Amino acid sequence: MGLKYALFVMVLLIADAASEMNQAYFGDTGKLPCHFKNTDNISLNELVVFWQNRQDMVLFEIYEGSIKSGNVHPKYKGRTRFDQNSWTLYLDNIEIKDKGSYDCYAHHRRPTGMVPIHKTSLELSVLANYSQPEIVNISNGTENLGIINVTCSSTQGYPEPFKMFFVIKTENSSETPEAEIEKYQDNVTELYNVSASLSFQVPPEAKTVNVSCGLKPTETKETLFSPSLVIDVKTYEPPSVPDSILWKVAIIIVVLTVVVMVPFIIQKKKKKKQPTLPHENAVIQVEEEEHGQVKDSVEYHVPESSDEAHCVVNTQKIATDDPSATHF
Structure with missing residues (x-):
C-alpha cells in the first residue's frame, strides 16, 4: 500500500509540475494560485502549505492551520494576502524584481512525517505601461x-x-x-x-x-x-551678403597682393643693378671679336723695352697719315 501511495504522489507531482504563466503590472497586485483542490478533505490543522521562489525565499506559509511568518523572507513581509477559498496568494506592490518562477507546495502532516501531496509551478511576468510618447x-x-x-x-x-x-x-x-x-x-x-x-x-x-x-x-x-x-515648411532663400562685407573682402585682397608682390619686385630690381664681374667682361669681349662685332679695335701689348714701344707708336702714326705707306 505504501508503494502504491508513493507512486501516486510521484505521478501527481509530475502532472502538476508544468508552469502556469501569469502576468502583473508594476505597482499592482500579482496573483499566485496554488490550485490545491484538497479532494480528500484533509483538515487544515494537518496541512502545511507554502509558496517560495526559485531562490528558496518563502513568500507565505500556513502551518497546521496558522500563518507562520518566521520563515518568510523580509522582501515579502507585509506584501502578501491569502485567499483560503481559492488557495491563491496575492502579492502586492509588484516590482520588476518580482518576475520569475514560483512554486506552491502542499504537504499532509502525519504522525510518521510530512507527505507531499501537491505542487504548482508558475511563472510571473511583470509589465509596466510606458507613458504616451x-x-x-x-x-x-x-x-x-x-x-x-x-x-x-x-x-x-x-x-x-x-x-x-x-x-x-x-x-x-x-x-x-x-x-x-x-x-x-x-x-x-x-x-x-x-x-x-x-x-x-x-x-x-x-x-x-x-x-x-x-x-x-x-x-x-x-x-x-x-x-x-x-x-x-518655409521656402529657403540664400541670405544676401552685405556691401560692407564685400568691401572688407576687397581690401583684404589688395593688402595681400601688395604684401606678396612688392618684395618680389624690389628683389628683381636689385638683381638688375648688380655690377658685371671682370671675368664676365672678358668673356663678352672675346665673343664679340669672334663674331666680328668689333671691326676697328686696336691691338695693344706691353713692350719689353722703350725702343720697341717707340717703333710701334711711329708705325701706327704713319699708317694713320698715309694709307699707301708700307707697314713695317
Missing part, C-alpha cells in the same frame, strides 16, 4: 534648409519596447521610418526610459509636415502614439 521638434530653424529633426520619448516602461517608429505625412506623401531606440534603465526600479531621433528631408513641394511617433511595447500589445506635430 512625446514628440519634439529640435530643428532650430533648419527647416528653412528643407531638413527637419525630431525626437520622440517615453518613460517608465518595462520590458524594453518592441520598436519605435515615426509617421511623416505631407500633402502628397506618407511614410513610417523605423528608428533606433536609445534606452536608459533605472538602477532601482529597473524601468526603462526610451527615446528615438530622426532627421529627414522634406519634399520641395511640401508646405506643411505632420509628424508623430509610435511605440510598440511588446509584439502583442497595442501601439502607443504621440500627438501629431505640425510643422510649417
